[in-house]
Amino acid sequence: MISTPYPWPWHGSLDPRRLAILAVTCPSPPGGPSAAAAGEVAGQVAGAVRKAGGLVVRVRVRPPLRPSAGLAAAAPFGDPPAVEDGGDAADLEARAAGWDGFHGCPLDELLRAAGRDLLLLSGCCLELGVHSTMRSANDRGYECLLLSDACAVADASLGRAALSMIEMSGGIFGAVGSSTALLRELS
Amino acid sequence: MISTPYPWPWHGSLDPRRLAILAVTCPSPPGGPSAAAAGEVAGQVAGAVRKAGGLVVRVRVRPPLRPSAGLAAAAPFGDPPAVEDGGDAADLEARAAGWDGFHGCPLDELLRAAGRDLLLLSGCCLELGVHSTMRSANDRGYECLLLSDACAVADASLGRAALSMIEMSGGIFGAVGSSTALLRELS
């Protein structure tokens, strides 16, 4: 599909059976109309990915546990992860122990067992948790595409810089594309 | 304290503020009077560890996700991890994505944030999940003691062999001790 700095995926074939979309969420999501718009786009893409045979994974990121914080800080781990079943909800959910969605949770195991190595990145915040998760996914051998209009930013100019970082050196962390281009490809 | 093949912990000081007990549980725990006795001992030790200032961590192990099993096999991850608050329950809980209690979950992060590097191993099954968890803990730099009378075995002779493996080469995976000796040390 059309994406920068190279047509995604790298090897040219977008097989939906190898596809998953990570819907990243953070504890204090940004508000405002642009964040709401990104959330709406992310939901549409998730629906299209599922319909095409792809997997939808909710990835909850959070501040890391800090030694000084002690046990109380572990409390968020008490929230139930869930395998949701319907509507626009995620197929699977992973709760990370840091800003990187792969850290301290079974996200890598879930994707591997499901045979998914093509990852779409959406959610919030683009330059924080989404970026950490994409950097980690790329290091783990996943082929990644960040959907720029399906991500909410904490700061608009930092969000633009985060996209540029991905595109450096021929796509050092993967590629950047639009939901419109992806939806065209999946339909 | 008195343990084999060396007095535990290695450096000689059993500081309860650095202590945690891992109560390992598996999906199909063994039954029978000896397993019940081990469970009762494990509960007593957990209470004494908590009273002395140690941390009690429930560690749920399980079969790994297999590619052929697909999404359905991920369902157990939907069970809620919990920070329990009272009675004989655990202070924290970690749900692993395999037989090693550190795999695909935040157990390492929880112990690190809580400043616990002295680990007691209890639960079931000694030669399966408990052994995998102890081997992994030792590789990660934790100083480990397996409480032989607080562990249930799947097979009695394999359980004895598992204890001998720990004791090889001067304590290759840590040390083995009895709950009686530990309780004396903590009181």
Added chain:
Amino acid sequence: MISTPYPWPWHGSLDPRRLAILAVTCPSPPGGPSAAAAGEVAGQVAGAVRKAGGLVVRVRVRPPLRPSAGLAAAAPFGDPPAVEDGGDAADLEARAAGWDGFHGCPLDELLRAAGRDLLLLSGCCLELGVHSTMRSANDRGYECLLLSDACAVADASLGRAALSMIEMSGGIFGAVGSSTALLRELS
């Protein structure tokens, strides 16, 4: 192929392009005629695996770094890992930071990039480093076969117990087979 407690691999197809043999080595390998015989068998199998299109990976395991040992204990990491090129040598080498050959090294990354998810286990010591590596591989989703006659034991009765542990519950950590049966399958 013929193996216990189930015909390996689980899904029935032994595709050499998905196959790798891990040749585990430890700092103080056991001596004597039975260890020498196991080493010879392991070398023959590695040659046959390579000829059939499989990958040969040398995996060096070692005692974990301990806090009290400080920097000096890190010295073994100074030994050069190597991509060897010929004869009976390994195709790739990974140096672990513990008894589990996957711990603190790129073994998982190497196998994933090479597309190998069917693993043969050989080397030493069966009940120590080989067992830790097989338990970890199984948790990571690899389908594993331990070649009992290609592994050296530290203690004969513990080696037998280690084989029985693998075979529990229908093959809790994979399967156990002989080099003869494997060589027949590959030829």
Added chain:
Amino acid sequence: MISTPYPWPWHGSLDPRRLAILAVTCPSPPGGPSAAAAGEVAGQVAGAVRKAGGLVVRVRVRPPLRPSAGLAAAAPFGDPPAVEDGGDAADLEARAAGWDGFHGCPLDELLRAAGRDLLLLSGCCLELGVHSTMRSANDRGYECLLLSDACAVADASLGRAALSMIEMSGGIFGAVGSSTALLRELS
């Protein structure tokens, strides 16, 4: 010490025995006078850190292994990691299997065994490998300070954005400071 957005380290005490500086290097370091100046500053800081009792760790990052690249891409792992011994060289070296200096190598194990939980970040490139390594360190519970004048950038405006990302939300990935301020603190 004076740093933004909070005085580093978080808990107020800069104990050199808990301190390590990560000197990150990448396969294609940027050239030019500003990169050279950053390298010179990084070397001075490393010397001062060592003199004060801190640890100097060379961290080599690289592009991740990709499935399509196959075995040939693994060749860089053949380069020898080294425990260097003198002059301005590093005390320890870790070779990562990706842009995150903790990925697929024993960096976490080395730091833990050496009792170092206060990390200084230097090297190249600030917005690429250094940022991935700092994000990962922060998730793992390390308290991090990026030395802005000891890091070379691939792109000046992206480098500035990378610093701003660290400073968001009260220091989401740690703090940012100058070598001058650190040297004053260590002397």
